[in-house]
Amino acid sequence: MPSEGAVFTAWIVSLLLGVVVIVVVALLLAAILRTVRQIDAAVAQIWVAGQRIANNTVHIPLLHETNRVAGLILERAGGIDGAAAQIEQHSGVCPSCPRCALAPGGVVR
Secondary structure (H helix, E strand, C coil): CCCCHHHHHHHHHHHHHHHHHHHHHHHHHHHCCCCCHHHHHHHHHHHHHHHHHHHHHCCCCCHHHHHHHHHHHHHHHHHHHHHHHHHHHHHHCCHHHHHHHHHCCCCCC
């Protein structure tokens, strides 16, 4: 049978080891909590940036319609440019252009 002093020493050593383990676990939990807070702050910044990107890019699909309309405008502008060139050419060779242009069926050619 162990002596009373040996039992007392075993209890003290066990209690001290328990305290050391508890302190180490508490420090590790504090480090985990600090890391979790840092990750949460970074995720919040990423979320805000993602929302800003989404707000700035929400209209991109409408660019297809804009491109289509711009193509139609370009086609019409080409026709207008051609007609203006014909008018300019005709006005250089026809001294009575207003009468020619206003005559029945007077299409500038």
